[in-house]
Amino acid sequence: MKVYRDQSFIRPDLQAHLYSERLLDNVRALRGLCAPSTRFCAVVKANAYGHGIREVVNILKNGPVDFFAVATFYEALHIRPLVHRQSILILEPIHPAQPAEQIRACAAAGFHCVLASLEGLDWAARALAGTDRILPVHLNIETGMGRCGMPPEEAAALLTRLRSQTMLRLAGVFTHYATADEDNISFAWEQHRRFEAFLQEHRLKDRPDLLIHSCNSAATLKMPPAHYTMVRCGISMYGYYSRPMSQPPIPLKPVLKLQAPLTLIKTIKAGESVGYGRSFIAKRDTLAAIVPLGYADGYRRAFSNKAVMKLGDHFIPVIGRVCMDQLIVDVTDVPNVQTGQMVTVIDDDHQSPCGVYALAELADTICYEILTMIHAHVNRIVH
Numbered sequence: 500m501k502v503y504r505d506q507s508f509i510r511p512d513l514q515a516h517l518y519s520e521r522l523l524d525n526v527r528a529l530r531g532l533c534a535p536s537t538r539f540c541a542v543v544k545a546n547a548y549g550h551g552i553r554e555v556v557n558i559l560k561n562g563p564v565d566f567f568a569v570a571t572f573y574e575a576l577h578i579r580p581l582v583h584r585q586s587i588l589i590l591e592p593i594h595p596a597q598p599a600e601q602i603r604a605c606a607a608a609g610f611h612c613v614l615a616s617l618e619g620l621d622w623a624a625r626a627l628a629g630t631d632r633i634l635p636v637h638l639n640i641e642t643g644m645g646r647c648g649m650p651p652e653e654a655a656a657l658l659t660r661l662r663s664q665t666m667l668r669l670a671g672v673f674t675h676y677a678t679a680d681e682d683n684i685s686f687a688w689e690q691h692r693r694f695e696a697f698l699q700e701h702r703l704k705d706r707p708d709l710l711i712h713s714c715n716s717a718a719t720l721k722m723p724p725a726h727y728t729m730v731r732c733g734i735s736m737y738g739y740y741s742r743p744m745s746q747p748p749i750p751l752k753p754v755l756k757l758q759a760p761l762t763l764i765k766t767i768k769a770g771e772s773v774g775y776g777r778s779f780i781a782k783r784d785t786l787a788a789i790v791p792l793g794y795a796d797g798y799r800r801a802f803s804n805k806a807v808m809k810l811g812d813h814f815i816p817v818i819g820r821v822c823m824d825q826l827i828v829d830v831t832d833v834p835n836v837q838t839g840q841m842v843t844v845i846d847d848d849h850q851s852p853c854g855v856y857a858l859a860e861l862a863d864t865i866c867y868e869i870l871t872m873i874h875a876h877v878n879r880i881v882h
């Protein structure tokens with residue numbers, strides 16, 4: 500199966516620095532909130548939240564991680580050669596539009612797959628009939644997320660049907676909270692009650708072979724009674740609370756810093772305009788510099804005339820519209836500016852005016868989106 504394209508390439512001038520120790524410290528801190536036997540599933544979907552999936556998996560594979568979770572089969576295939584000690588969980592439920600060959604490949608690779616419908620179960624059973632590979636499956640129970648879980652009644656029917664399936668092994672049961680990251684988590688607790696009722700009804704907690712999991716990052720931080728036997732953490736591992744928290748139970752450290760060079764320095768006279776649409780008019784003679792990064796690299800157009808970058812100790816404003824692959828910054832107030840100097844585009848500090856939280860606010864979005872938009876061609880440098 501062809502999963503690489505020859506056009507893929509790296510831009511050495513755009514540098515995402517990844518600090519391994521911070522990633523590992525975050526994992527250790529999160530684990531510290533859990534009982535020692537609780538398994539830790541590192542969520543590395545979406546190119547490890549924009550950090551670089553190969554780099555992140557390579558750092559974590561020798562660390563205190565028991566599972567890797569990805570969104571799709573293709574991501575699982577991509578990291579499989581890197582992973583030896585851990586299992587890989589594919590979060591996308593099995594569905595009949597998936598080629599049977601893919602389900603057989605999951606069983607052969609030992610990937611843990613999600614079942615979220617009777618239709619999916621029948622399809623998986625058919626795909627595996629006559630083979631000698633057993634597929635580990637996790638049931639996704641709908642408790643209020645309203646996405647791809649099964650209502651408890653359908654899950655009950657599926658449990659019954661699973662008993663006669665020799666090619667499918669029940670490896671886990673899970674649910675997912677819709678509001679764990681909000682200030683009011685009463686609905687998350689309601690979901691927890693519904694999940695708990697399902698587990699009780701089917702006596703699933705008596706089965707030591709089962710992985711029972713419900714917590715994403717926010718729930719891991721705020722709902723310890725919901726940890727069960729495994730937690731699934733994404734954003735927190737990369738150093739962020741799902742949304743800024745006033746009194747976090749553990750300190751998390753941002754893992755990534757994005758930098759780019761100044762490639763051209765020029766003067767713009769007072770009264771002249773900068774960029775498309777002339778959205779910026781210089782009020783003074785301005786020393787401006789080009790940064791070869793734009794919205795195609797994941798630096799949002801919404802940052803135009805709003806965001807700042809960091810040059811040494813100075814914060815420099817982005818002026819004019821962010822273009823597809825370049826933008827302009829005002830460096831008038833910075834002494835001795837030279838081409839080739841690196842500016843910090845995304846800072847590794849929660850409080851920084853060019854940190855991920857500040858950028859998310861400017862673009863009216865969440866930190867996840869700022870991170871996952873960082874293009875795969877940005878060079879990842881592991882420290």
Ligand SMILES: *Cc1c(COP(=O)(O)O)cnc(C)c1O
Pocket residue numbers: 542544590675714715716717731732733734735741
């Ligand atoms: C993405 C995802 C997670 C991780 O969520 P974070 O908020 O990043 O910790 C956990 N569970 C499921 C099912 C997910 O899809």
